[in-house]
Amino acid sequence: xxxxxxxxxxxxxxxxxxxxxxxxxxxxxxxRDNGYRNYEGAHLERLSFxxxxxxxxxxxxxVKRLLGFVDDPDExxxxxxxxxxxxxxxxxxxLKSMRALERQLLQLRSRCAGATDGQPCGILHELVSxxxxxxxxxxxGEGPR
Numbered sequence: 001x002x003x004x005x006x007x008x009x010x011x012x013x014x015x016x017x018x019x020x021x022x023x024x025x026x027x028x029x030x031x032r033d034n035g036y037r038n039y040e041g042a043h044l045e046r047l048s049f050x051x052x053x054x055x056x057x058x059x060x061x062x063v064k065r066l067l068g069f070v071d072d073p074d075e076x077x078x079x080x081x082x083x084x085x086x087x088x089x090x091x092x093x094x095l096k097s098m099r100a101l102e103r104q105l106l107q108l109r110s111r112c113a114g115a116t117d118g119q120p121c122g123i124l125h126e127l128v129s130x131x132x133x134x135x136x137x138x139x140x141g142e143g144p145r
Contacts, residue, residue, distance in 0.1 A: 001038070001039045001040075001044075002038075002039070003017055003018075003036075003037050003039065005039070006039045006043060006047065009044055010044065010047045010048055010051055011051065012047055012051055017047065020047070020050060023060065023064070024064070025046075025060065025063060025064055025067060026043060026046055026047055026050070027043070027046075029043060046067070049067070049070065050063055050067070053066060057087070057090075057091070058083075058087055062083050062086070062087065065079075065083060066080065066083060104138040104139065105138065107137045107138045108123055108126055108127075108136075108137060108138040109123065110137070111123050111125070111126050111137060126138065
């Protein structure tokens with residue numbers, strides 16, 4: 001199949017496929033007489049594997065290591081477990097960060113109960129105050145109500 005067909009079959013952009021080839025994640029395909037790349041089922045399977053790993057937000061370096069284990073499957077379970085454990089730790093750290101961000105936004109949101117006659121917007125006031133280097137409610141300061 002041609003690169004466009006491989007891209008369509010996997011949902012991976014053509015430029016991304018070329019990038020994966022350059023990075024050694026995907027072997028270069030044979031060329032047809034007309035110079036076009038000729039991808040085979042093995043390319044489709046490998047690219048689908050890469051796509052699945054990337055959907056799990058695994059860094060390319062880890063994907064490359066996992067592909068090495070696929071290529072040489074001799075008892076690598078501990079190494080694979082370690083890679084997945086590291087990814088879990090990264091995800092948990094991001095979740096913690098996202099929960100903190102949620103709390104900050106909730107604090108900011110609490111500064112405005114809706115439109116009031118003649119009163120400035122509490123959210124905008126907090127954001128402008130923070131831009132001026134003043135304490136803001138979303139980063140632990142009380143800020144004016």
